[in-house]
Amino acid sequence: MDQVNLKKLAKELNLAVSTVSRALRDSHEISSQTKERVRELALKLGFQPNPHASSLRQNKSKTIAVIIPEIENNFFSQVINGIESVTPSKGYHVLIYLSHEDYNKERDILQLLRNGRVDGIMISVSNTTSNYDHIDAWRQAGIPVVLFDRTSEELDVPNIMTNDAEMAFKATEHLLKRGCKNIAFLGMAGNLSISNRRKVGYLSALEKFKIATPPQIVELTSKDYTNREILRKLFQDQPRPDGIFAAIEKFAVNTYEVCKEINLHIPQDVKVISFSNLQAAALFDPALSTIIQPAYDIGREAASILFKLIEKKMLMPYEKKMILPSQLIERASTAVTGQ
C-alpha cells in the first residue's frame, strides 16, 4: 500500500535515490551528517528494503533451503533448531521442504529452486534416492550444497554426520555383552549410506565376537502398520531374536508396540537399543537404551559450513567430512535380568 521505498525517502530528504541507498549501506562516500539524516527518517518510517529488488540486483537471495525427508521426527526438528541458531545472525532466511522419502519429490524441489531463490541448500536425502545427479547438478552450477546425516560418498560436497558405524558396533557389542545371542538389525529400506554404515557396524561386531548365528537384517519402512506386521512375523520365527538393534527411533517404538501386543517382555525376553533423540526415551516402559545423535550440533555445523561456502571461504579439511560423535545411554531395555 503506502510502501516506503528509497524513492520516497529520497524525495522527503531532497536527496538522490543513490545517496539514500549508499547512506543506508554505510558507504564511505557519504558524509556522516547525511547518513544520520537518512537513517533517522528510515527508522521513523520503518523502512525495510525490498528484498526482491536487492536480490535481483545483487544476485543473491539471503535465503537457504533445508530439504529433509520428514519433520515429525525429533532428530530433524533438532537439526532445524541447530540451523536456526546460525541463520538469523547471518541475516539469512530458511526455507523448509519435505521430500516425504520420495526421490521424485526431492528432485522436483531441487529443480524448482534452481534459479536464484536460494544461495545454498542443506539436504538429508530421502531413502528412495539412489541417483544423486539432481544434487550434483547444483555442485556443478557452483551453488553451495551441504549434506547432513543421510549423506553420500559419491558426491564431492561437505558431509556432516555422526559416527554411525562405530556407534552401531558399540550398540551391538552392548547387546552381546548383556547376553544376547541372536540380534536382529532393524534398518531402513533403500540403500542409504547411513543405513549401510550402521549395518556395517552391526555386522563387524557380530564378526569380531565370532557369533555363530547368522546376522538378521530386517528392512522396515516409514509405515507403522507394515512395520508392525513384519515385526510380528520376526518374533514368531524360530529362533526368536533376543536382541533388537533399531537403526531409527520409529522402529524401536514399533518394536515396543509389537512386544506389548504379543506379550514379549523387554528386557527379559528381548533387549532393545535404538538410535533415538527422544527425551522421553527414559520414561518408556522399560526405559529405552539409546544412541543419541548430536542433532543440534549437526544442524549448527552444517549451516556454518554452508555459510563458509556461500562466503567463498576455504574449508578446513575436516569440514569436508565432519563426524560428530553420538552417545550411548544404557537404560533398562538392555538390562541383564536374573533368571
Add this chain to the structure above:
Amino acid sequence: MDQVNLKKLAKELNLAVSTVSRALRDSHEISSQTKERVRELALKLGFQPNPHASSLRQNKSKTIAVIIPEIENNFFSQVINGIESVTPSKGYHVLIYLSHEDYNKERDILQLLRNGRVDGIMISVSNTTSNYDHIDAWRQAGIPVVLFDRTSEELDVPNIMTNDAEMAFKATEHLLKRGCKNIAFLGMAGNLSISNRRKVGYLSALEKFKIATPPQIVELTSKDYTNREILRKLFQDQPRPDGIFAAIEKFAVNTYEVCKEINLHIPQDVKVISFSNLQAAALFDPALSTIIQPAYDIGREAASILFKLIEKKMLMPYEKKMILPSQLIERASTAVTGQ
C-alpha cells in the same frame, strides 16, 4: 553462471522477450505454434524464471512465513507437516522462524518480514507476548495473517485452534471420576489465551463438581531444570496433589521425571493426564493418558485459510474462528488402582 533467462530464450528463438514470457504463461494472445516452440526450448534448457524478478514485478513473493515459539515439540512439527500439505500445490514456499518464546524476537521477525518478502504469515505467539501491536500492524497493512493454537481474542484475524476449555474440563472431570481429590494444573507462565482457556476448563470442572479443596495452579516454563525444581516442591507440600493435569507435554514429562526421582507411583499415588501429541505416550511407564490435538489438521486448515486471504476470497464465518476437536485417550496413568 550460464543462467538461462528470457532474453536468452528469445534470442535463440528469434522472438521478443515479451512474447516468450507470454508464451510460457500460456497467454491467449500467442499462437499455439510459437507457444510450442517456446515451451520446447524452455524445457530443453531447464528454464526456471527468476523468482526475484517476478516477485518484484508482480509484487508478490509466493512465500509464506510460519512463526512458532519452538520446533522441538511434536505439536509444532505436525503443524508444519499440515502446512506443507497445502503449500506445494499452491506453488508456495515456506519460511520458518523461531521466536524461542521471546516477544522481542517475535517482534523483530515480523518487522524484518515487512517488505514483501512474504505474502502472508502464520503465527503461534510466544508465551512472553502480551502486546499484539506488532501483529496488528500487519493486519492494518492489509497483509494476511492467521493465528493458530496460541491465538488472541484481541486481534481481528482468523484463529485456528482446538477446543481447549472443553478438553481441559474433560481431563479434569476424568481425573475426578478416577478418584482424585486434589488436582493441580500445570500451566505455562505468561498470559497466553490458550493457557487461560485450559485453566478455565480446569476451574469450571472443579466448580461443577463442587470440589472443596482449592484449585492449585502451577506455572511452569520451558526450562526443564526449573520445572523439576518447582514440581519437587509441589509434591512435598501437604496436601500432596493426587492428580496432575499438564497443559503441555513437556510438563507431563517433567512430572514423570520427578515422580521417578522421589519415588511417587503413577497412578497409585498420583494420576497424570496431559495435552500431548507424542505417539510414544502409549509406551511410557505407565502409559500416559493424553489429550491429542489435531495438529496436522490445524496446520492444514490454517494454511488453507491463509491462502483464501491471499487470494482475496471471502471467508466463511466459521473460518474466522475455527475450532478443531481434540481427543482424550485414557491410559494407565489415570487408571483406578485397587487399594
Add this chain to the structure above:
DNA sequence: ACATTTTTCGAAATCGTTTGCAAAGAAATT
C-alpha cells in the same frame, strides 16, 4: 591565484520478468 586531490552527491544503467500499448498482418465484414 592556480592546480590537484578529496569528498560528496546525482544521473543513469542494470538485474529479469511482466504488461500496456502499438503495429503489422490476416481474416472477416460491408
Add this chain to the structure above:
DNA sequence: AATTTCTTTGCAAACGATTTCGAAAAATGT
C-alpha cells in the same frame, strides 16, 4: 475494394535497490 476486426508479435516502461561513472564542490597543496 475499402473498411473493420481479430490474431499475433514487438517495443518499451515499469518494479525497487545497487552500482558505475562522472560532475560539482570543497579541501589541500604549490
